[in-house]
Amino acid sequence: MTDHNTSFVASRLAKRVANRHADSTTVSYDDIPVPEELLDYLRQHLGAGETHYTARPGIPELRAAIGTQLGKLGGAERDADGVIVTHGEGEALYVTLLGLALSSASELAVHGRCRHSMLLDLLGIATIDLDDTDSAFADALYREIAAGGAVAAGVNGSARFEIVSLGSQLFSAESRVDMLQGFPSSTILIGNLDSIPGLDHFRLGFVAGPPEIVKRIQTWKQALSICTAGPSQRAALSAIEGRSAS
Amino acid sequence: MTNDTVKKGEAATSLRYKMMELAASMDDVISLGRGDPDLDTPTDVWQKALSRLQSRHTSSPVRGLPELRESIAQRYETEKGLSFNPDSEILVTNGGQEALFLSMLALVDPGDRVATPDPRYSSYDQAIGAAGGSLIEIPTDLEHNFVLQAEDVRKYAADAKVLVLVNPSNPTGAVVDADGSNALAEGLKDSNTVVISDEIYESIVYDNVECPSLAACDGMRDRTMTLSGFSKSYAMTGFRVGYLVGDPAFIDAVEALKASMSGPCPLFSQYAALSAMDQERDSRNEFLKIYSGRRKVMMDGLDSLGIPYCHPGGGVFMWADISKFSSDAEKFCYQLLEKTGVLMFPGNSFGERWQSWVRISLLAPEDRIACAFDRMSGAASSLCC
Numbered sequence: 001m002t003d004h005n006t007s008f009v010a011s012r013l014a015k016r017v018a019n020r021h022a023d024s025t026t027v028s029y030d031d032i033p034v035p036e037e038l039l040d041y042l043r044q045h046l047g048a049g050e051t052h053y054t055a056r057p058g059i060p061e062l063r064a065a066i067g068t069q070l071g072k073l074g075g076a077e078r079d080a081d082g083v084i085v086t087h088g089e090g091e092a093l094y095v096t097l098l099g100l101a102l103s104s105a106s107e108l109a110v111h112g113r114c115r116h117s118m119l120l121d122l123l124g125i126a127t128i129d130l131d132d133t134d135s136a137f138a139d140a141l142y143r144e145i146a147a148g149g150a151v152a153a154g155v156n157g158s159a160r161f162e163i164v165s166l167g168s169q170l171f172s173a174e175s176r177v178d179m180l181q182g183f184p185s186s187t188i189l190i191g192n193l194d195s196i197p198g199l200d201h202f203r204l205g206f207v208a209g210p211p212e213i214v215k216r217i218q219t220w221k222q223a224l225s226i227c228t229a230g231p232s233q234r235a236a237l238s239a240i241e242g243r244s245a246s
Numbered sequence: 247m248t249n250d251t252v253k254k255g256e257a258a259t260s261l262r263y264k265m266m267e268l269a270a271s272m273d274d275v276i277s278l279g280r281g282d283p284d285l286d287t288p289t290d291v292w293q294k295a296l297s298r299l300q301s302r303h304t305s306s307p308v309r310g311l312p313e314l315r316e317s318i319a320q321r322y323e324t325e326k327g328l329s330f331n332p333d334s335e336i337l338v339t340n341g342g343q344e345a346l347f348l349s350m351l352a353l354v355d356p357g358d359r360v361a362t363p364d365p366r367y368s369s370y371d372q373a374i375g376a377a378g379g380s381l382i383e384i385p386t387d388l389e390h391n392f393v394l395q396a397e398d399v400r401k402y403a404a405d406a407k408v409l410v411l412v413n414p415s416n417p418t419g420a421v422v423d424a425d426g427s428n429a430l431a432e433g434l435k436d437s438n439t440v441v442i443s444d445e446i447y448e449s450i451v452y453d454n455v456e457c458p459s460l461a462a463c464d465g466m467r468d469r470t471m472t473l474s475g476f477s478k479s480y481a482m483t484g485f486r487v488g489y490l491v492g493d494p495a496f497i498d499a500v501e502a503l504k505a506s507m508s509g510p511c512p513l514f515s516q517y518a519a520l521s522a523m524d525q526e527r528d529s530r531n532e533f534l535k536i537y538s539g540r541r542k543v544m545m546d547g548l549d550s551l552g553i554p555y556c557h558p559g560g561g562v563f564m565w566a567d568i569s570k571f572s573s574d575a576e577k578f579c580y581q582l583l584e585k586t587g588v589l590m591f592p593g594n595s596f597g598e599r600w601q602s603w604v605r606i607s608l609l610a611p612e613d614r615i616a617c618a619f620d621r622m623s624g625a626a627s628s629l630c631c
Contacts, residue, residue: 007440007469007493009407011377014352014499017506024505028305029513039296042514046296051287053280053483056263087340087486087508094507098376101247119506201302201513219256223372225344225508230484231292232512 017122032198041238042231054230056222057214058085058206062237066206069170069240070189075180081211084221085228085236089165089205092190093119095224096207099217100161100188116165161213166191170206171240186210188217196239202232248356248375255371258595265579269589276618278606279589281416281562283481285536287518288529291480294521299514306510309501310338310489314516317523318489326459328467334494337501338511338519342446342475342488346410347373348507349442349471349490352499353408354379360410361403361439363394365565365597367416374410382406383597392420392556392565396433404437411460412444414451414560417596417605421559424456431463441470446488447561449479449530452538455559461491471496478562479530480522485515537562540608540615547619551626562608565593569602572631579604581631586621 010018057063063083071077086092093116102125164187169175172195180189188209194200207217221227262279269275303311315332322328330336339345350370354360356378362370364383374381384402386392394411403409411430414421422430434441443460451457461470475488490500510516522529544564548555555566572578575592582588593603610618622629 007438008353008471008496008499009438009440010495010499011351011353011355011358013355013377014503017502018499024308025501026305026307027509029303031304034299034302039299043293043296046287046292047289049286051292051482051484053282087344087512090506091508098247122503122506201306203509203512219259220372220376222259223255223343223369223376224347225340225486227486229340229486229512229515231514231518235514 029201074178076185086205089192092205095220098220168195252375258368295517298517341486350377358407361406392418396429418565419558451560
């Protein structure tokens with residue numbers, strides 16, 4: 001942290017992050033030009049006055065499209081009520097942890113490759129490497145969901161939660177159609193839409209799960225950033241509709 | 247996490263959204279509830295943003311594009327006489343709400359006291375609770391037009407780690423002017439309290455009142471973390487762009503948190519913010535005129551019904567005392583909505599003791615605001631509860 005004559009005294013959390021924070025201060029994006037159709041689509045919707053807050057969990061059509069895609073990959077299909085659109089996958093995990101009341105008193109079993117280990121670490125959530133467990137859930141975790149996929153199971157009191165990060169696999173051309181088969185319908189799925197070409201700089205993520213749990217998570221999404229940027233959501237919808245059409 | 251604070255915040259927010267959902271299911275509702283400007287984002291802002299998207303960047307720092315931070319710094323220099331280093335003292339966020347949330351995480355440890363004027367913008371409660379902060383309410387009242395008084399800060403919050411001040415205020419519309427800000431600064435000088443100064447309504451100040459950034463007051467620059475954004479000034483709520491200006495160590499801490507949680511603000515949203523700042527004709531002045539006209543209509547409407555209110559010095563809300571109708575603001579607001587199709591928010595969703603107050607937004611055209619008061623006047627006798 002900067003050495004500066006200051007009244008600022010960082011919280012313990014901020015100090016922990018600062019100690020871990022090294023080289024993630026800039027994010028790179030692909031260099032694919034933004035397609036003319038996407039620009040037209042945004043022009044049309046912005047021109048129609050879509051410059052306001054969207055529905056808090058996200059534009060219903062986009063949430064429904066994400067929910068449908070989960071079904072196509074063998075998972076539990078969700079309608080719009082079971083999906084929240086977020087600012088990236090990190091926000092998706094963070095609001096999920098808050099919504100499930102997973103905190104420093106909680107324990108999470110985490111796949112060794114979990115990309116969010118830093119976030120969990122900085123929140124002080126204890127993690128157990130799943131390689132040390134032999135639960136039935138661990139078997140499911142080891143399914144080949146995707147290279148780089150990350151998975152975690154959390155316990156809060158008597159409640160047990162399973163959170164699976166799909167990374168960018170939801171709309172990836174390489175994703176196996178059965179990759180979500182076998183996951184319990186109570187599983188909470190998080191991920192991002194970065195594999196859709198040209199979409200990574202719109203910074204979109206999602207949470208999907210049973211609507212009653214998603215509703216709890218939603219209160220934290222609202223508290224953190226109200227809703228996700230509307231034009232970003234529209235861009236995703238345009239891209240997804242374009243894929244379906246082709 | 248401070249569960250009580252979180253629960254209060256959730257309950258207050260949920261009450262407002264429940265009312266909005268009911269209103270959305272009805273016909274011909276005049277919505278004077280939510281703080282989402284009814285005015286659209288100026289066309290030139292999003293058109294220029296689309297042009298910028300055609301030759302877009304292939305990366306973004308988590309703290310925001312350098313040119314956007316540079317523009318923000320220039321504006322502070324020219325409009326407020328404050329010099330900030332765009333590289334180390336400015337960070338762009340996903341709206342003001344994220345700015346506040348990350349600030350709480352960066353500043354507050356479990357058990358720390360976080361002070362806010364009462365009534366307060368209760369949507370911030372969950373952030374305070376998530377950081378483990380303990381909420382202290384500093385009373386404000388109609389006698390002082392709901393302006394936070396320095397002596398009350400000393401009396402109630404001398405040991406607070408953080409003071410969250412929204413100026414102009416949401417929900418009251420009160421403005422801490424230059425003298426008031428200097429008095430607050432003087433009152434805080436012997437404390438260790440850091441101020442989060444939420445100045446999101448800074449461009450909407452009426453009657454040419456001087457409303458400086460708190461950071462401009464003596465001794466406050468290094469202890470004030472200023473929060474602002476584009477949602478209210480440019481009617482850009484959907485783009486979700488806010489920013490924090492403050493101490494480099496604070497910005498570093500927030501950046502580290504943001505890198506883990508959400509990364510940079512979307513490029514297109516940043517382009518829109520950049521385009522707003524280089525508009526040929528600044529729409530903020532035009533918006534101020536519009537809100538000013540609406541404020542007049544609303545004050546006339548309240549006067550005609552004999553409803554006392556906080557004289558709004560700025561922002562987009564009015565705070566009115568409906569005790570002549572009811573001491574149960576929630577019941578009153580439901581009745582008002584059901585009987586007249588007018589949506590206002592109950593005062594108790596901005597602090598428990600405000601059971602006979604309502605927050606009314608200026609975010610509807612003048613003729614609709616006038617119509618809302620006509621409807622209220624016509625149904626006045628049936629609104630008593």
